[in-house]
Amino acid sequence: MRExxxxxxxxxxxxxxxxMIFVLAYCIIGMTRIILQxxxxxxxxFFISLVTPKTFFKNxxxxxxxxxIHVDLWKRNKLLGYMHSSIAFGWFMLxxxxxxxxxxxxxxxxxxxxxxxxxFRYFVAETESxxxxxxxxFLMDFFLLVVLSGIALAIIKRVRSRLFGMRRTTNPSxxxxxGLYSLWAIFPLRLLAESFTADISGGSFLTKSLNYxxxxxxxxxxxxxxxxxAYSCALGIFFFVLPFSRYMHIPTEILLIPLRNAGIRIVNxxxxxxxxxxxxxxxxxxxxxxxxxxxxxxxxxxxxxYLNRQIRRNNEARIEEISDKCLLCGKCTAVCPVGVEGDKLxxxxxxxxxxxxxxxxxxxxxxxxxMMCNKFVTAPNNEVSSADNxxxxxxxxxxxxxxxxxxxxxxxVLEKAGxxxxxxxxxxxxxxxxxxxxxxxxxxxxxLVEKNTEIIMASGADTLLLSCPICYRIFRENYTLPGIExxxxxxxxxxxxxxxxxxxxxxxxxxxxxxxxxxxxGCGVYEQPRNVIASAGVLVEAAxxxxxxxxxxxxxxxxxxxxxxxxxxxxxxxxxxxxxxxxRIVTACPLCMSTFSRYSDRPVEDIAQVVDRTSEAGKL
Amino acid sequence: xxxxxxxxxxxxAGLEAAxxxxxxxxxxxxxxxxxxxxxxxxxxxxLFPDMTPARDIVSSLAARSADANIFLNTEISFVNKLxxxxxxxxxxxxxIITKIILVTTGFSVFDAAKxxxxxxxxxxxxxxxxxxxHWFNTGEDKRVNDCGMNAVGFVHCVGSRDExxxxxxxxxxxxxxxxxxxxxxxxxxxxxxxxxxxxxxxxFGKKYEDFYISAQRDYGVRxxxxxxxxxxxxxxxxxxxxxxxxxxxxxxxxxxxxxxLMAGMVCSPDSTRVANMARLPVxxxxxxxxxxxxxxxxxxxxxxxxxxxACTGPKTVxxxxxEARAAALKVHLYIKxxx
Numbered sequence: 015m016r017e018x019x020x021x022x023x024x025x026x027x028x029x030x031x032x033x034m035i036f037v038l039a040y041c042i043i044g045m046t047r048i049i050l051q052x053x054x055x056x057x058x059x060f061f062i063s064l065v066t067p068k069t070f071f072k073n074x075x076x077x078x079x080x081x082x083i084h085v086d087l088w089k090r091n092k093l094l095g096y097m098h099s100s101i102a103f104g105w106f107m108l109x110x111x112x113x114x115x116x117x118x119x120x121x122x123x124x125x126x127x128x129x130x131x132x133x134f135r136y137f138v139a140e141t142e143s144x145x146x147x148x149x150x151x152f153l154m155d156f157f158l159l160v161v162l163s164g165i166a167l168a169i170i171k172r173v174r175s176r177l178f179g180m181r182r183t184t185n186p187s188x189x190x191x192x193g194l195y196s197l198w199a200i201f202p203l204r205l206l207a208e209s210f211t212a213d214i215s216g217g218s219f220l221t222k223s224l225n226y227x228x229x230x231x232x233x234x235x236x237x238x239x240x241x242x243x244a245y246s247c248a249l250g251i252f253f254f255v256l257p258f259s260r261y262m263h264i265p266t267e268i269l270l271i272p273l274r275n276a277g278i279r280i281v282n283x284x285x286x287x288x289x290x291x292x293x294x295x296x297x298x299x300x301x302x303x304x305x306x307x308x309x310x311x312x313x314x315x316x317x318x319x320y321l322n323r324q325i326r327r328n329n330e331a332r333i334e335e336i337s338d339k340c341l342l343c344g345k346c347t348a349v350c351p352v353g354v355e356g357d358k359l360x361x362x363x364x365x366x367x368x369x370x371x372x373x374x375x376x377x378x379x380x381x382x383x384x385m386m387c388n389k390f391v392t393a394p395n396n397e398v399s400s401a402d403n404x405x406x407x408x409x410x411x412x413x414x415x416x417x418x419x420x421x422x423x424x425x426x427v428l429e430k431a432g433x434x435x436x437x438x439x440x441x442x443x444x445x446x447x448x449x450x451x452x453x454x455x456x457x458x459x460x461x462l463v464e465k466n467t468e469i470i471m472a473s474g475a476d477t478l479l480l481s482c483p484i485c486y487r488i489f490r491e492n493y494t495l496p497g498i499e500x501x502x503x504x505x506x507x508x509x510x511x512x513x514x515x516x517x518x519x520x521x522x523x524x525x526x527x528x529x530x531x532x533x534x535x536g537c538g539v540y541e542q543p544r545n546v547i548a549s550a551g552v553l554v555e556a557a558x559x560x561x562x563x564x565x566x567x568x569x570x571x572x573x574x575x576x577x578x579x580x581x582x583x584x585x586x587x588x589x590x591x592x593x594x595x596x597x598r599i600v601t602a603c604p605l606c607m608s609t610f611s612r613y614s615d616r617p618v619e620d621i622a623q624v625v626d627r628t629s630e631a632g633k634l
Numbered sequence: 635x636x637x638x639x640x641x642x643x644x645x646x647a648g649l650e651a652a653x654x655x656x657x658x659x660x661x662x663x664x665x666x667x668x669x670x671x672x673x674x675x676x677x678x679x680x681l682f683p684d685m686t687p688a689r690d691i692v693s694s695l696a697a698r699s700a701d702a703n704i705f706l707n708t709e710i711s712f713v714n715k716l717x718x719x720x721x722x723x724x725x726x727x728x729x730i731i732t733k734i735i736l737v738t739t740g741f742s743v744f745d746a747a748k749x750x751x752x753x754x755x756x757x758x759x760x761x762x763x764x765x766x767x768h769w770f771n772t773g774e775d776k777r778v779n780d781c782g783m784n785a786v787g788f789v790h791c792v793g794s795r796d797e798x799x800x801x802x803x804x805x806x807x808x809x810x811x812x813x814x815x816x817x818x819x820x821x822x823x824x825x826x827x828x829x830x831x832x833x834x835x836x837x838f839g840k841k842y843e844d845f846y847i848s849a850q851r852d853y854g855v856r857x858x859x860x861x862x863x864x865x866x867x868x869x870x871x872x873x874x875x876x877x878x879x880x881x882x883x884x885x886x887x888x889x890x891x892x893x894x895l896m897a898g899m900v901c902s903p904d905s906t907r908v909a910n911m912a913r914l915p916v917x918x919x920x921x922x923x924x925x926x927x928x929x930x931x932x933x934x935x936x937x938x939x940x941x942x943x944a945c946t947g948p949k950t951v952x953x954x955x956x957e958a959r960a961a962a963l964k965v966h967l968y969i970k971x972x973x
Contacts, residue, residue, distance in 0.1 A: 415864045416751040422867075442876070577797045608750050612800060 017120075018139050018214070026239065027129040030246040033253025034128065040257045041265045044293070048269065051285035056278045063276035073272045081267050082106055086351040090300070091179035097171065100164030102264075107157040115140075115150050132249070135208045136242055139215040147216070155218035158208075161201050169198065182308070184299035184319050186260070193259035196252040203245040210238040260297035267352050270294045274353055283362035284325065291354045295322035301346035301356060306565040307339070309586040310579060318346040318356030325359075335574075337363040341583075342452055342571025343531040348561045357571075364454025364573070375461040378444065380468040406435040406506075407475035409489075411482040412445060413604035420604055423626035424481050424503055430631045431515040435479070438469065448488035448532075449570050463492055470495055479506055481622060483533035483603045484570065490537055502533060504543035504602045507625050510632075511549055516625070517632040523551040525624065526596035528587075528610070529563035530603035543602050543621055550628040554594025564590050566601075568609030584613050600624055637969050638663065638732035640722055641702075642710065642908055645673025646695055646951065647738035647943030647958040653698035654962035660969075663703040663730060665710060667904065671696050673740055679770035681951055682814040683841040691951070713911040720912070720938070733938050733972065734965055735912065737922065738958070739905040741944040744793030744801065744897040752789060752895055753865045759873045759890065760865065762792075762897045763808065766815055779891055783823040786892045787875055788812045789862050790832040794898030803919045805898030806948040809836045812896050813849045820853040828855045829888060831862050831877050839950060858886060865893065899948040912939060921947045932961045940964055 049057060063069040079085045082103045088095030112131035116123070119140060123130060130137060140147055167178075175183045186194060205224070208217060209232050212225035225232045256262060270290045280288045297319050307313035314320075316336045324332045337360040346356035406428070410421045421437075428435045444466055447459035470478060478495065480486040481503045489500045501509075510516040525547050533539045540560045547553050558564055567583030588610060591599055599618045601607050611618040639655060641648045644666030655662045670676060672692035681688050705724060714721040719733045746754040746762045754760045761769075761777050769775040790812055794805040809832065816828045835857070837843045849855040860878040868874055873893050877886045901921040908914070909922055914934050917923040922945050925933040932940050942961035943954040 415866065418753045418864075418866060419750060419756045422756055611748065611750070612798070 016139050018137055022126050022130075022137055024136070024239075024242075026243040026246045027133060028246070029243075029250030030132060030253075031128055033250035037253040037256055037265075044257075044266075045269055048286060048290050051282070051289065052278065052287070053281055056276075056281070056286070060273060060276045060278060064272060069272075069275050072275050076271045076275065077268055080271065080352070081264070084351065090349075090351075093167065094171075094178040094180070097164050097167040097178070100160045101168070104157045104161035104164060108154065108161065111150060111153050111157065115154070118150075133242065133246070135211045135215045135217070136238075139211075148218070151216055151218040155220040158201065158205060159220055162205065165198055165201055180299065180303060182299060182302045182314065184297045184302065186297065187323065189255050189259040190261075190297065193252060193255045193261045196248050196255070197261070199248040200245070200252060203241065203248050207238075207241040207245045210235065210241050260295070262293050263296040263352060266290055266293040267296075270353065280355065280358045280362050283359070283366050288359055288362055291359065292322045292325045294352045295319060295354050296352060297323070298351065300349050300351065301354075304345045304349045304562070306341060306343055306345065306567060306583050306587065307575070307579075309582045313339070313579075316340070318350070318354060318359070321356065321359065322354065333363060334367060336360075337367075338573040339575060340571060341531075341565050341567070341569040341575070343565035343569060344535040345531070345562065345565065348535050361452060361454055364452075365456055367454060369455070372455070373458060375444075375458060375465065378461075378465055380465045380472075403434050404477050405475045406433050406477045406479050407438050407470065407473050408435050408479045408481075409438040409443065409446070409470075409485060411439070411443075411480065411485040411604075413482045413484065415439070417604040417608055417620070420481050420607070420620045420622050423620070423622040424479075426626045427507065427510070427516065427622060427629065430626075430629060431510045432631065433510075433515075436473070436475070438473070438478075444469075446482075446485040446488050447492070448484045451488060451492070452571050453573060459488075459492070463488070467493055467495065470498060477501060477506075479503060481602075481604070481620070483530045483536065483539075484605065487532045487536045502537070502539060502542075502602070504533070504539060504546060504621055507546045507621065508542040511546060511629075514632045516629045518546075518549040518625075518629050520549060521551055521628070523598060524554055524594065524596045525551050525598050525600045526554050526556055526591045526594055527559075527621075528556065528566070528591055528599060528601040528606055529560055530601055530606045531563070531565050531569065533602055534563055535561060543600075546621060546625060547600055550624050554596050556591045557593035558590055566603075566606040566609040568605050570605065580609075581613070584609055588614050598624075637734065637972070638730055639734045639736065639965060640665065640720075640730055640732045641736045641738055643673070643738035643740055643904075643943075643945075644668075644671040644704065644706070645738060645740045645943065646675050646692070647740065647954045647961075648673075648736070649692075649695035649699045650955050650958035651736055651738065651942055651962045651965075652702040653695065654959050655965065656699060656701050658962065658966050660966075661701070661703065662736075663705070663732075664699070665705050665708050665724065667707070667709045669707050671704070671706075674743070674764075675951060677764065677771070678767045680814070680818070682810050683839070683845045685814075710908065710911065713908075715913070718937075734968065735939045736942060736961055736965060737905070737908060737912075737914070737934070737939065737945050738942045739902055739908055739945045741899040741905075741921075741948065742902040744799070744805075744900050746792055746895045746897045748799055749792055749796075749895070751864050752792065752862065752893070753867070753873070754895055757865065757867050757873050757893075758871060759867075760893045760895065762895045763811055763815060764897065766819075766894050770818065777892070783819075783826045783891050785827040785888060785890045786816075786819055786823075786829070786894065787862075787888065787890045788816055788828070788830045788894045788896060790830065790835075790896050791861075792895040792897050793900065794896075795833070801898060801900055801920075803948065804836065806836070806838075807950050808896040808898055809834075810839065810842050810845065812894075813837075813842075813846050813855070815894065816855045817845075817849050817853050820849075820855060826891075827888075828853075829890075830855060830857045831875075832857060832859060833861055860886070899944060901945070905945045912936065914939065917946075919947065921945065932957065932964050938968070940968075 084095055084098040087098050116131045116134055171178050208221045209224040212221040273287055273290055278287050299319055301318040302308055302314060305317045316339050321336045340360050342357045344357045414420050444462055447462035450459040476498055478498050478500045486502045511518055527544055527547055544553055564587040566587050567580040599610055599614060600621055602621045607618055607620050639660055639662040641652055641662050641664045644664045648664055649671060652662045652664055675688050676692045678688040709725040711723040711725050719731055722730045743764050758777050769778050790808060793799045793801050812830055816830055820828050837846050858879050860880040862875055862877045864876050866874045872889050872891055874889050879886045905922055909916055915923040922941055924931045924946050925935055931946055934941055940961050942958040
């Protein structure tokens with residue numbers, strides 16, 4: 015082991031060193047800004063989570079599994095997973111082993127520590143005669159091969175993305191392309207450069223063999239320096255474009271993971287967590303295939319990946335257009351490998367837009383509404399009210415009022431099961447607030463939340479039953495109702511069936527269950543409706559279901575999509591449901607039901623209709 | 635006159651065309667899928683604006699066309715295009731070679747259950763215009779309470795001019811039908827309140843406006859401009875209708891004994907089936923596409939295939955009859971041209 019040059023310096027390291035310093039400075043400044051932009055209490059929470067052992071270990075684990083191994087991509091498609099983890103993990107190991115090598119074999123580094131781990135083979139001639147030496151040579155070549163295989167796959171993916179399970183990929187911007195080509199160039203150039211020095215500084219199966227094979231060319235040491243220059247330049251270019259290209263996701267994700275693990279939510283549309291998410295977007299384009307709007311090709315540029323790009327460019331007109339168009343089905347969030355919350359980013363964005371008219375609901379009297387449903391409030395000595403019988407308050411909501419069959423069948427089921435219930439909005443009620451929240455009108459939504467809370471707390475009920483997932487989600491997420499259980503009718507029916515209060519008659523009707531966005535991805539209710547339907551007939555699955563269920567197209571989320579545009583989305587969602595050729599389509603959302611029944615060639619029902627038709631009173 | 639003429643559909647358009655062709659000396663063939671002639675009109679009670687009994691119209695048409703070859707309970711199995719004619723296979727096993735097809739397949743009444751918010755099929759007190767005519771004819775409908783009718787509502791434009799229901803077109807006849815039915819109900823139950831919830835009143839035809847004025851002035855029918863937002867049921871089984879009166883800008887809530895939905899016209903599935911078999915184009919509104927919507931609504935783009943009546947769009951009875959006569963003349967001239 016010997017130093018080849020007394021100075022331990024050559025000009026070719028400059029592009030790399032400058033790029034490295036630039037990118038580090040940029041990332042540190044950016045990270046500091048994001049942390050400073052967090053609301054004070056979130057910031058405190060973040061710092062505490064960093065030193066709490068539980069979240070600390072979770073952070074380390076998540077960073078390792080997500081940033082280096084890309085487990086989410088492995089689950090989606092093996093080839094896609096391998097491509098990403100080979101590049102990320104391989105490169106990480108090259109850097110790690112490179113540093114170990116430098117610290118094992120050299121001392122008194124000084125400024126050389128900046129570039130020695132990268133260009134070690136040029137400056138230091140090491141012998142492989144020792145066991146340690148040949149092991150490190152082998153590891154370096156091995157991981158270089160791993161990365162090169164990943165790069166080869168990446169090149170294939172550019173041409174044939176379908177092999178990787180992706181129908182459509184993102185159209186890269188100019189700087190993305192510069193970053194992409196320089197990234198592709200780095201590793202072949204490293205192989206070339208190290209092959210030149212393999213007969214001087216040593217190498218392993220890859221570099222040494224290459225040196226032997228192309229001995230005429232590679233043993234000519236006059237050509238060595240250009241190769242090392244090219245390698246350093248490729249690295250330098252990559253680092254200089256990194257902050258302005260999609261590759262910014264590499265450093266940002268390391269910040270995003272601890273932020274998410276600290277339980278921080280998006281508050282400001284452009285600052286703090288939102289900013290970290292936007293910069294964490296790797297432009298992989300998985301959200302393009304996920305988006306239900308993309309059945310119309312014109313909407314490809316309104317997917318989350320392009321929203322992130324426009325936010326980074328501060329293109330206000332497009333940001334508003336994209337944010338308003340979205341159906342807020344949340345599927346892009348569900349499939350995103352880095353955890354960009356496309357729906358929440360858009361809601362936050364909508365909350366900063368100016369509406370010309372802002373209604374005020376604060377003067378609505380909750381007392382009158384509360385009077386209607388205070389059946390459960392009885393005098394303390396009243397013998398009728400038994401303590402063990404639950405008191406269910408059923409909030410049908412606006413959408414159920416427009417699909418009266420759901421309310422009627424739900425009531426019929428409750429009566430069969432002998433449930434003591436009262437309807438909260440029998441004679442017109444207040445909106446739950448979720449549509450306002452989706453439109454970004456947080457103040458108005460909060461006013462309604464307060465009024466409804468007042469009515470519910472005054473009712474004396476202990477269970478709040480909902481048949482609309484849109485209501486259900488806001489009642490779960492934004493209401494504080496101490497002592498009252500909030501439950502969706504799918505869950506409640508399952509409970510009634512399991513406890514034997516309802517007896518189901520099973521027949522051979524084939525049902526397919528459509529997961530409504532707000533119930534499935536929104537509230538994580540997947541199994542209960544399936545269990546109920548399976549007890550009424552044969553349950554078949556859609557081609558894409560559960561987390562990847564396709565929005566019916568009728569969502570309240572979009573502020574700008576017209577019926578003509580939604581039609582194609584609905585038809586696409588219906589054809590997805592037809593995979594198992596069912597007799598009937600069952601859903602658990604009044605909006606999905608009325609949207610589907612417009613275009614479906616077979617009956618579309620709410621789960622309440624199925625239960626009402628196939629059940630009879632069980633034992634009490 | 636050996637030329638075969640096949641008329642698909644034995645409604646008023648088919649019957650009128652057949653009667654005209656008979657008087658021109660032809661022997662047309664009428665194919666009707668149901669067991670009676672007259673189509674939708676045969677199910678109606680009286681026709682606006684003079685309260686002509688529908689039965690009279692249909693029976694006189696049937697009498698005038700009785701000499702035609704009429705196949706009842708017969709559907710078309712398939713249509714083959716031959717070199718210069720068509721081979722039509724019927725469900726009763728007969729096959730007809732013809733150079734002339736007259737499509738008079740008409741319309742279907744919009745399925746009111748698709749407008750879930752009105753509760754058709756869910757609430758007992760909600761019926762359609764067609765159910766009401768059936769009740770006028772037979773007096774049999776459990777949903778209509780003969781004795782205690784205090785308040786009745788009519789909802790206009792159910793499944794018409796409604797993008798959500800996939801029918802952007804106006805069905806033309808429902809406004810005046812609602813006026814007619816409102817008057818008829820008022821005649822039967824003079825003390826009942828009758829409300830019409832409309833978005834526009836399109837009184838385009840002869841004497842329609844007079845009819846409408848009379849409904850207001852002589853019968854006291856209440857017209858409320860605004861669409862019904864939701865319908866619910868109260869404990870004693872009456873329906874509660876919520877709407878907005880857009881002229882006064884106030885929400886309205888009324889409790890009714892009967893709610894009548896004015897279901898509109900949509901292209902009948904049979905028209906679409908015939909169109910598929912004979913390769914006829916369908917227009918953007920779902921009805922059959924004519925050669926020209928202004929100058930030549932009777933001709934199809936296919937040689938020897940003609941239309942009459944509501945298969946090309948919503949039409950009133952006189953319009954349909956006029957079109958049927960025009961189609962008969964067109965067929966006559968076409969046959970002359972062949973010879």
